[in-house]
Amino acid sequence: MEKIIEIQNLVKQFKNLTAVNGLNLNVYKGDVFGFLGPNGAGKSTTIRMLLSLIMPTKGDIKLFGLDIKQNRNEVLRKIGAIVEKPDFYGYLSAYNNLEILGKLTGMQPTKTQIMDMLALTGLEKRYNSKVKTFSHGMKQRLGIAQALLHNPELIILDEPTTGLDPQGMKEIRDLITHLSKDKKITIFLSSHILYEVELVANRMIIINKGSTVVEGMVEDLLNSSHLQVTIEVNDADKAKSVLENSSFKAVVESVAFNRLVLSVSKEELAPLNKYLNDNGIAVSSFVPTRSLEEYFLKLTDKAA
Amino acid sequence: MIQIIGIELFKIFKKWRSYIAFLAIAVIVPIVQIAMYVEGNHYLEFLTQSIQQVFVFTGNFLNGYLISHILLGALMIHIPFLVTLVAGDLLAGEATAGTYRMLLTRPVSRWKIVTGKFIAGVIYTNLVVLWLAFISLGLGIAIFGTGELLVLSGDITIFAKNDIMWRFVCAYGFAALSMTTVASLAFLLSSMVENAIGPIVGTMAIIIVFVIVSNLNVGLFKDIRPFLFTYYMNGWRLFFETPMDSAETVKSVSVLFAHVVVFFGATLLIFKRKDILS
DSSP, X not given: OOEEEEEEEEEEEETTEEEEEEEEEEEETTOEEEEEOOTTSSHHHHHHHXXXXXXXXXXXXXXXXXXXXXXXXXXXXXXXXXXXXXXXXXXXXXXXXXXXXXHHTTOOOOHHHHHHHHHHTTOGGGTTSBGGGOXXXXXHHHHHHXXXXXXXXXEEEESTTTTOOHHHHHHHHHHHHHHHHTSOOEEEEEESOHHHHHHHOSEEEEEETXXXXXXXXXXXXXXXXXXXXXXXXXXXXXXXXXXXXXXXXXXXXXXXXXXXXXXXXXXXXXXXXXXXXXXTOOXXXXXXXXXXXXXXXXXXXXXX | OHHHHHHHHHHHHXXXXXXXXXXXXXXXXXXXXXXXXXXXXXXXXXXHTTTTTTOOXXXXXXXXXXXXXXXXXXHTXXXXXXXXXXXXXXXXXXXXXXXXXHHTTSSSOHHHHHHHHHHHHHHHHHHHHHHHHIIIIIIHHHHHOOOOEEEEESEEEEEOGGGSHHHHHHHHHHHHHHHHHHHHHHHHHHHHOSOTHXXXXXXXHHHHHHHHHHHOOOHHHHTTGGGOHHHHGGGGGGGGSSSOXXXXXXXXXXXXXXXXXXXXXXXXXXXXHOOOOO
């Protein structure tokens, strides 16, 4: 399978701080690759090295089979990226920003192309507004628009849902799925939210202190057939009692207010919902929850 | 490259701060011109009081040329501040706004980005000087008319009416080179920091210190002076001397031009290796 990103023994040293320490990873064509790690793990530093914003102290980076140092422009032409928060020229309109960035990417974007991109990200009505008047969510969407404008083969997204409301987060996830499935674009998604990656990625790596903690298929690593779910019900105590006296294998891990945290298999989810309803318990939401911190602890426990 | 320069000029002229220089010149110059229109004759008498007993002055000495000559001398100290407002922001402004991340992830080499920005900054600087020439000389001639140019610099020199314009063209050309040197210094400082205030204040501080050292008639500073670029920035006055000191003029132009090359070269080197952390 064609390697789109190949990182070997990557090191970045800032004076006394080693931000990235011997990192290795491979991203293949068509992957939605989750790049996970807590804050300060070295994710953004790695992404900046991928995009030649900072120079590695040691190691090799190949994109599309080409060394980034020798083929910077050729490689960057095929990449769309958002690095950390998307900042634009606030004194220019959304249209002008996309026009400038498009031209710098080597294309001569037409008005239709720019407006199509703004429409895709729901900003077409604000095309002439100065970006300084945009909310964080709107800037994030404009960031997606600039990353897609030149039809890249690889999109690098650094914490794209940071600061977004749940609706905005869902829209970004849907867009990632659409780009991957329908447009066959390889996606490199950095995040510190495990659940976010679990929903959209097929492969992932978790790094900490600049080194790999674990890498592999998302399903294999997270045992995705078994979920941790928070359910919201009208009577949590009664729900707990009903579940404990049932034949379901789901385990109630905790109860707080009108919420229960369950460990449950994917197959049991639908019948469990029906069973609770049949027993007079109204379920208002099912929210999968599993934090990166928790996963880390489990990995550490296993190692111990 | 032309596209990058075009983009950079577009960005410069979309910022309101870029118009401060044009606005300031459009306000200051007419104020001086109005003051000279009202009080100019007294000023001229004051200037020539020591030689009035010896010479008889006839003709229109209070003319557009004299006003423009006075203004060029007075404003050469202030124009650098107006130029650094934009030149100091060219690179550091991108860092402050966080737009380096967008700009430098495009398939354009860093040297092209830096060169494009630098050329746009030089064009802006030259437009400011051109605007100064237009307002001070053009408006001056429109209000006061033309005549012989009286220059007092130790000696008294009177230039014939048909021997003046080329001197102004060269003097403004020299002023443009001086301001380009200032802009290059601000551009260099702009590549080193993440905030535009630093290069603006830093450039002005350097110029103020250098100008003081250049002008203080103290033995200690005499040996240092030839190494300060500000010492050569007054070279525009050489075009209003007779006979003109060609060797000194060429030296001044060469020193300033060399400074521009060194400042720009250093900016390229720094920026090529710079880690973008903003």
